[in-house]
Amino acid sequence: MATLQPTPPPLDDDGTVGGLGILPWTAITLVGVYAGLRFGIPWLAVLVGVSANPAPVPKFAMAIYMLCAGLGALVYVSSEDTRWRAFLTPIVQAFVVPHGGGRARRLLPLAIIPLLVAWITWGQVMPSTQSPPEGRIQHPGLPEQFAKLENPFGVLKGPERNAIEREGVILYQKNCRPCHGTKGTGDGPLARGLRLQPVDFTDPGTIATVVEQYPFWRIQKGGIGLPNVATPWNSAMPAWEDEIEPDAIWRIIMAEHGIAGTEPRKPEGSER
Numbered sequence: 517m518a519t520l521q522p523t524p525p526p527l528d529d530d531g532t533v534g535g536l537g538i539l540p541w542t543a544i545t546l547v548g549v550y551a552g553l554r555f556g557i558p559w560l561a562v563l564v565g566v567s568a569n570p571a572p573v574p575k576f577a578m579a580i581y582m583l584c585a586g587l588g589a590l591v592y593v594s595s596e597d598t599r600w601r602a603f604l605t606p607i608v609q610a611f612v613v614p615h616g617g618g619r620a621r622r623l624l625p626l627a628i629i630p631l632l633v634a635w636i637t638w639g640q641v642m643p644s645t646q647s648p649p650e651g652r653i654q655h656p657g658l659p660e661q662f663a664k665l666e667n668p669f670g671v672l673k674g675p676e677r678n679a680i681e682r683e684g685v686i687l688y689q690k691n692c693r694p695c696h697g698t699k700g701t702g703d704g705p706l707a708r709g710l711r712l713q714p715v716d717f718t719d720p721g722t723i724a725t726v727v728e729q730y731p732f733w734r735i736q737k738g739g740i741g742l743p744n745v746a747t748p749w750n751s752a753m754p755a756w757e758d759e760i761e762p763d764a765i766w767r768i769i770m771a772e773h774g775i776a777g778t779e780p781r782k783p784e785g786s787e788r
C-alpha cells in the first residue's frame with residue numbers, strides 16, 4: 517500500500533514543513549500561483565516576444581485557475597491524516613480559545629473576515645477607469661470606401677507641410693485633447709470618466725500600425741461607426757462628420773502623428 521503512495525512531503529513530527537506550519541505553506545503557495553498568473557504570465561508574453569505590452573490574463577481564466585489551485589491544495593492537505601490535522605489546528609485554535617483568556621486573539625479573525633468581505637465588495641462596486649482587457653478588437657477591418665481615400669496634403673513637404681500640421685494641432689487641441697490628452701497619450705481631463713479608455717497615440721500599437729485612412733474613418737464615424745466585433749464596450753469616441761470638414765480631418769491626422777511622434781503605416785506595395 518505504502519509503495520503506491522507518491523513521495524510523502526517532508527512533514528515533520530509536529531505537522532510542519534521545515535518549521536513552518538502547513539497552513540502558512542498553503543497560503544504562500546496560493547499567493548505564489550496568483551502572482552504567477554497576475555504578473556508572471558503577462559510579462560512572460562513580453563519576454564518571449566508574443567506581445568509588446570504585458571497582456572493580462574482574463575479575469576474569468578484567473579478565477580478558474582485559482583479555483584483549480586485551491587481545490588488542488590485542499591486535496592493535498594486533506595489526503596493525509598497528520599497533514600489535515602496540522603492544517604486545521606491553527607484554524608480551530610484561532611476561534612476556540614480556552615476559557616479565561618485570549619479574547620483579543622479570538623476577535624481578530626472575526627474582525628478580519630468582515631473586513632475582507634467589505635474590501636472585495638468595495639473592489640467590485642467601485643467604477644474603474646481601466647479598459648477591460650478581453651473581448652475587444654481595437655482595429656477591425658477598414659471599410660472599403662475609406663481605403664480608397666487620399667490625403668490631399670500627403671505630398672506636401674517642408675514649410676508647407678508644417679503649416680498644415682500647425683492648423684491641425686489647433687483643431688486637435690480644441691476638439692480631441694479633452695479625451696486624448698495634450699500629448700496624445702489618451703489621458704485628457706475627460707478620459708478618467710470613460711469605461712473604455714481613449715487609446716494612447718504614442719503607443720506603437722495604435723495609430724502607427726494603420727494606414728492614415730484608418731484614423732480618417734474612425735474620426736468621421738466615431739464609436740458608433742464601429743462594427744460589432746469592436747464594441748463589446750461602448751466607445752465614447754464621437755463621430756465628427758457633421759462637425760469637421762474632411763480637409764480638416766486630414767490636417768488633424770497629420771497633427772496627431774506629429775504630436776505623438778509616429779508615422780502612419782505605408783500602404784502595401786508603396787515602399788520604395
Ligand code: HEC
Pocket residue numbers: 654655688691692693694695696706710712713714715721722723730731732734735738739751752753754756768772
Ligand atoms: C469624448 C472623448 C473623445 C473625444 C473628444 C475624441 N475621442 Fe477619439 N477616441 C475616444 C475613445 C474612448 C477611443 C477608443 C475607443 C475607440 O477606438 O473607439 C478613441 C479612439 C480614437 C481613434 C482610434 C485609434 C486607434 O488606433 O484605434 C482615433 C484615430 C481617434 N480617437 C481620434 C480622435 C480625434 C482626431 C479626435 C478629435 C477630433 C477625437 N478622437 C476626439 C474618445 C474620444
